[in-house]
Structures are given as C-alpha cells and as structure tokens.
Amino acid sequence: MNPAEIRVRFPPSPTGFLHIGNIRTFVFNWLFAKQNKGMIVLRMEDTDRERSEKHFEKLIIEDLKWLGLDYDEFGGRQSERTDIYNKYLKQLLDSGEAYEDDGAIKIKVDTGKTIIFDDVIRGRIEFDTKHEKDFVIARNLDSPLYHLAVVVDDYEMRISHIIRGEDHIANTAKHILLQEALGFTSPIYAHLPLILGSDKSKLSKRHGAVALDEYKEQGFLPDAMFNYLAILGYTPSAEIISREELIKEFELTKIHKAGAVFDIKKLEWINGEYIKKMSNDELLATIGQKYEKILPMVRERMKKKSDLEEFDFFFEAPTVDPELLKWKKASLEESKAMLAQVKEIIEQTGLEDIRAKLDAIGAGDRGLVYWPFRVALSGRKASPDPVDIAIILGKDEVLRRIENVNIKDQNDN
RNA sequence: GGCGCCAUCGUCUAGCGGUUAGGACAUAUCGUUUUCAACGAUAGAACCGGAGUUCGACUCUCCGUGGCGCUGCCA
Numbered sequence: 001m002n003p004a005e006i007r008v009r010f011p012p013s014p015t016g017f018l019h020i021g022n023i024r025t026f027v028f029n030w031l032f033a034k035q036n037k038g039m040i041v042l043r044m045e046d047t048d049r050e051r052s053e054k055h056f057e058k059l060i061i062e063d064l065k066w067l068g069l070d071y072d073e074f075g076g077r078q079s080e081r082t083d084i085y086n087k088y089l090k091q092l093l094d095s096g097e098a099y100e101d102d103g104a105i106k107i108k109v110d111t112g113k114t115i116i117f118d119d120v121i122r123g124r125i126e127f128d129t130k131h132e133k134d135f136v137i138a139r140n141l142d143s144p145l146y147h148l149a150v151v152v153d154d155y156e157m158r159i160s161h162i163i164r165g166e167d168h169i170a171n172t173a174k175h176i177l178l179q180e181a182l183g184f185t186s187p188i189y190a191h192l193p194l195i196l197g198s199d200k201s202k203l204s205k206r207h208g209a210v211a212l213d214e215y216k217e218q219g220f221l222p223d224a225m226f227n228y229l230a231i232l233g234y235t236p237s238a239e240i241i242s243r244e245e246l247i248k249e250f251e252l253t254k255i256h257k258a259g260a261v262f263d264i265k266k267l268e269w270i271n272g273e274y275i276k277k278m279s280n281d282e283l284l285a286t287i288g289q290k291y292e293k294i295l296p297m298v299r300e301r302m303k304k305k306s307d308l309e310e311f312d313f314f315f316e317a318p319t320v321d322p323e324l325l326k327w328k329k330a331s332l333e334e335s336k337a338m339l340a341q342v343k344e345i346i347e348q349t350g351l352e353d354i355r356a357k358l359d360a361i362g363a364g365d366r367g368l369v370y371w372p373f374r375v376a377l378s379g380r381k382a383s384p385d386p387v388d389i390a391i392i393l394g395k396d397e398v399l400r401r402i403e404n405v406n407i408k409d410q411n412d413n
Numbered sequence: 414g415g416c417g418c419c420a421u422c423g424u425c426u427a428g429c430g431g432u433u434a435g436g437a438c439a440u441a442u443c444g445u446u447u448u449c450a451a452c453g454a455u456a457g458a459a460c461c462g463g464a465g466u467u468c469g470a471c472u473c474u475c476c477g478u479g480g481c482g483c484u485g486c487c488a
Contacts, residue, residue, distance in 0.1 A: 013487060048487055104486050122418070131416055136486050146488050170483040171415060194421080200480065239437060243458050256426085258419050259481065266425065266438045301450050310449095327447085362447080370447035380450035 005037030007160045011150070013045045014056035017211035018063045020262065021165065021203055023194050024229040028192060029163045030069050031230065031250045043075030043159050047149050051219040052079070064214045067222050068243070075157050085144035088152050088182060089137075098137065105138040107181060117171045119253050120161075120190035127173040135174060147171065151178040154187055163190045164254070166259070167202070180313045190252055193233045194259040203262055215267075219305020221286070224271040232260045241272050272303040274319065290315065293392050295385040310380075314392065318379025320405045327371040338362075339372040343402045350395050355387045376405045 008029040012022055031039045032228060041062075046052035053387045057409060058075075063070070078085075092098035098107045137148035144152075154162060161294050171189050197207030209218075215225060223243075230246055231239055233256045237249060273282065276299065284292055287305060294314055302308060312318075321371050325339065326332040338361075347355055362369035374386040379397065383389065390398045 015488080026461090045488065051487075102486090106486095127416075133483095139486050143486085145486065150488090165482095166418065167482055168488095171488095173417090191418085194482075196481080198424090202482070203440075232425075239425090260426090261424055263424050263438070269438055298452095327455085358447095365447090367447045374448065384449085386447075 005156055005160055006033060006036040007041060007161060008033045008038060008131075009041040009075065009154065009159050010045060011043050011045045011059050011075075011153070011364075013048065013051075013052060014060060015046075015051040017061050017213050018209040018251075020235060021210070022213075023063070023067065023069075023212055023225075024195055024232060025165055025192055026064070027068055027226060027229045028234070028252075029161075029257065031247055032161065032163060032252055034247045034385070037251050038160070039073060041070040041073045041159065042071040043153060043157070044077040044079075045146070045149065046077050046079045047144055047146055049079065052128060054214050059213075064218075067212075067217060067226055069226075072160075073157075075153065076268065077352050078100060078144070078153065081149075082142045082144070082155075085138070085148060085152055086141050089141050089144065089148070090179060092101045092137075101136075105142065105180060107136045107137050109134050109177060115176050117176060117189055120252050120259060121189060122169075124264075125169065125172070127170075128373065129173075129177070132177070137178070139335060146330070147178060151175050151182070151184070155179070155184045159187050160186045161190060161191065166194050167190045170337060181291065182321050187351070190255070196259045196261045198257070198261060200261065201260075207222075207262070208264075209241075213341065217306075219299075220267065220271050220309070221274050224267070224274040227274070228267045228270050232262065240270065253347065275299065275302060276371060284340060296385075298387065301384070303310045313378045313380065314389070317397075317401055317404065320379045320390045321403065324381060325372045325374045325377075325405065327365075327368045329365060330368050335368065335372040338369050339376055339402060339405070342369060343399060344393060346390075346398060346402075348407070351391055354390065358387070373402075376402045 003385070010026045010029055011135050012018060026336050030040060032038070036248055042344075044052075089098070092107065093100070093105070098105050102104075103347065109128045109129055109132045111132065115129060117125055119125050123359070135147070136145060138144045150350065153159075172189055172191075176186055178184075195203045195205045199207075210365065212225075216353075227229070227241060227356055230236070234250075234254060235256075236243075256305060278286075280295060283299065284295065287298070287302075287308060291308070292310070294311060298308070300312060301310065323332070327335045327338075330338075341361055342358065351356070358369050358373070359366065370386055374383055377383075377386055377389050377393065393401070
C-alpha cells in the first residue's frame with residue numbers, strides 16, 4: 001500500500017461535548033495516520049439540524065487541541081455540502097437505485113445477496129441482505145441523512161481507512177450497499193472495541209464523567225489522558241509510553257476485539273506517573289507558582305490537579321475540629337498538654353532544630369507530639385510531616401495556629 | 414424477536430498446541446513510620462461450559478451459554 005494514500009477521518013457531531021469514546025477513536029485514527037504519514041480529515045457531521053449547534057464545534061476543536069491531536073484538513077460541515085449530496089441523490093433516483101416514499105428518499109435494497117467485508121481488526125464479516133430492508137437516506141433532496149452523508153463524504157474526501165467504533169459494524173452493511181449503488185469503491189474498515197462502563201455496557205453518562213471537559217477540570221494531564229486512551233484496547237510495549245514511541249510501534253491489527261472497561265483508578269495512576277516525570281518548572285506551570293515552596297510535598301502526593309485542595313491549609317489557616325487533636329494512644333487532655341509544650345518550645349527557641357527537640361519530648365510515643373501538632377497546623381488527619389509544614393509556615397504563623405486551637409477550645413468549654 | 418460482535422485474575426491485559434498461565438492497576442498483609450502518601454517485600458486472585466481435532470489444548474473447529482452492540486426521516 002502506498003503510504004501517501006492513507007487518509008483517515010474524524011467526524012464528530014457537534015451535538016455536545018466530545019466524550020471519551022470519541023476521543024479514543026480519534027487517538028487510534030491519529031496514531032495510524034501519523035505512523036503511515038497519512039492525512040487526517042476533520043469534518044462536522046451536522047445533518048441533524050435540530051441538535052447540532054455551532055458552539056459545540058468550537059469546543060470540540062478546543063478539546064482536540066488540548067489533547068494535542070492535530071488534523072491536516074478540515075472537511076467542512078455537512079450542512080454546507082447539500083449540493084453535493086443533492087447530486088448523488090439525483091443520480092440514485094435517476095438510476096432507480098433509490099425512490100421517493102412519503103416524501104423521503106429511500107434506497108432500494110437487493111435482498112438476495114451477501115455483503116462481505118474484511119475488517120482489519122475482526123476479519124471477515126458477512127451480512128445477508130435478506131435481513132435488510134429499504135432504508136431512508138434523505139428527508140428530501142436537500143436534507144441528507146447520516147448514511148448517505150458519510151458514504152458520500154468518505155468518498156469525496158478520498159478516505160482510505162475508516163476506523164470507528166464497533167457500534168457501527170451493522171451500519172457498514174448499509175454503507176457498502178450505498179457504495180455499490182453509487183459506484184464507489186469501499187474503503188478499508190477497522191472496527192474498534194467499545195469502551196465500557198463498570199457494568200460492561202457502553203460507556204455513557206450514567207457511568208459518571210464521560211465528557212473530556214470533566215477530566216480536564218479535574219486536572220488530568222493531556223499526555224496522561226492520551227496514554228490511557230491509547231492502551232485501552234491496545235497493548236504497546238510499555239504501559240507508560242510516549243506518543244512518539246506509540247506512533248513508531250503502533251499496529252492496527254493488534255487492536256483488541258473485546259470491549260474494555262474504563263478504569264479511572266488506572267487513569268489516575270498514569271496521571272501520577274506523568275506528574276512524577278515532569279520537571280519542577282513544568283509542574284509549577286501547570287499547577288501555579290504559589291506551590292513553589294511546597295513543591296516536593298505536592299509532587300509526592302498529588303495524582304491529579306484537584307488533589308491540590310489538600311494543600312489549601314498552607315495558604316489559609318484551617319478551621320480545626322478540636323476533637324481531632326486527640327492522639328489515638330492518649331487522651332484529648334494529654335494531647336493538648338503536649339501541644340502546649342510544643343508551643344512553649346517554639347516560643348522560646350524558634351524552629352531551629354525543632355525536629356530533634358520534638359523527638360526528645362516525644363520519646364517513647366512520638367505520635368503524641370506530632371499528631372496534635374499536625375492537626376493544629378493543617379486541620380487534617382492526613383498531611384505531610386508537621387515539621388516540614390512548620391518550617392514553611394514560619395514561627396509566627398505556627399504559633400498563631402496553635403494559639404487558635406487553644407482559644408477555640410476554651411470557648412468550647 | 415431479528416442480525417452482528419465478543420469471551421484469561423475485580424479491572425486492563427500477555428499468551429499465538431507442550432508455561433509453576435506472566436505483567437500492570439486495584440485489594441490485603443508486613444516493613445519503615447507521627448498520619449496519609451511514597452517506597453520495599455509478600456499474598457490472594459483467571460483460562461464460561463460441552464463435544465471434537467491432536468500424543469498433547471487457554472490456544473484450532475463446532476455447539477451451547479453469557480455479555481454487549483445494532484435494529485430512527487439520530488449520528
């Protein structure tokens with residue numbers, strides 16, 4: 001096959017946000033095209049005028065950009081190509097392959113044959129046309145429906161490989177029928193396995209977040225997102241793998257046949273791995289410069305950007321639940337007494353060598369000193385090491401926070 | 414109902430006739446330890462069923478079962 005001839009397409013409908021399934025389909029198209037130095041055509045399938053909205057188009061393009069998925073050509077909008085469909089519709093009508101029925105235009109299906117195509121991923125697939133019936137391809141001459149529009153577009157845009165979801169397998173029979181009626185040669189088909197929800201049904205809203213935007217907001221990295229989507233239904237040489245390597249080793253025929261459950265935990269793990277690999281500057285650029293001082297701690301604990309909330313107490317004194325001050329192996333009173341001691345030490349000698357001093361008074365059960373200290377400073381039962389926190393906050397702020405929990409406590413009593 | 418696709422640990426998967434069925438995520442336990450995280454170690458966890466083919470099937474064939482998808486003048 002001549003690599004120069006490889007052309008794939010990405011045809012979203014501007015009827016909503018791009019979702020995980022769409023994007024995964026595009027990821028595979030993209031990889032395949034890049035690897036073969038092929039061309040990628042983006043086009044908007046907006047034959048459904050009721051639901052299509054222009055602003056979704058913008059959002060879709062933004063999402064693609066965010067993910068770093070570029071394309072070579074914009075194939076336009078189907079709503080603006082009615083002349084073209086009109087021409088083919090007339091051809092079909094003239095040749096008797098199609099006819100009008102109740103205003104709409106239907107394609108005539110020869111029910112006596114078998115449609116066979118060779119799917120790159122699944123092999124030979126057959127359909128007996130006796131189960132097909134004439135189907136509507138246009139509302140009227142100026143308003144084509146999906147099946148006609150895709151077939152015509154793919155032909156006009158000289159698409160060589162159609163890589164799409166498994167949910168289109170049944171449609172392929174219709175498309176081939178149409179291609180035959182129009183005298184088009186068929187492109188090569190590759191049907192991807194579906195992305196599933198936890199209950200193994202096609203991933204949809206009821207499974208939780210499916211729009212890319214939601215993941216964007218939660219702070220997942222584009223590279224991590226791309227990586228995860230690429231290994232859902234495909235097994236490269238390594239799980240954490242760059243786009244470049246993926247392009248190099250990608251093989252369409254190695255895409256799996258069975259659907260794959262979307263596992264947010266694995267996505268989070270991958271995202272964490274990408275965060276670990278980022279340089280300090282890169283990380284600060286994505287999370288904000290204000291985290292500079294606590295970067296080592298942040299780096300160690302965050303899996304995604306939304307985890308950053310956990311560090312809010314560095315920037316604003318937390319509200320502390322007095323009960324939380326109690327160390328599990330001691331009473332609340334003992335814990336408070338220890339905190340008072342800690343306060344005294346800091347008041348007198350500052351934070352110099354504080355760890356050694358605290359270790360000393362905490363000998364035997366260091367939790368008794370560190371636990372209430374942590375809670376006073378962070379308001380949290382899980383946090384980085386309180387000494388590290390204290391050093392970043394500085395003596396004055398540390399004392400203020402300890403004071404605060406004590407004052408509150410007196411009021412409570 | 415009809416048509417189609419699919420079938421290995423909880424999840425993602427490796428395997429392409431002979432393996433102690435491997436890895437990753439998740440989970441559990443232990444270690445370190447002031448908590449969480451991180452890290453290290455360990456553990457549990459799978460070939461849907463039945464026939465065939467074969468000296469030998471997770472692997473090939475058929476049947477069954479199950480899951481999913483499609484079944485619009487939506488895409």
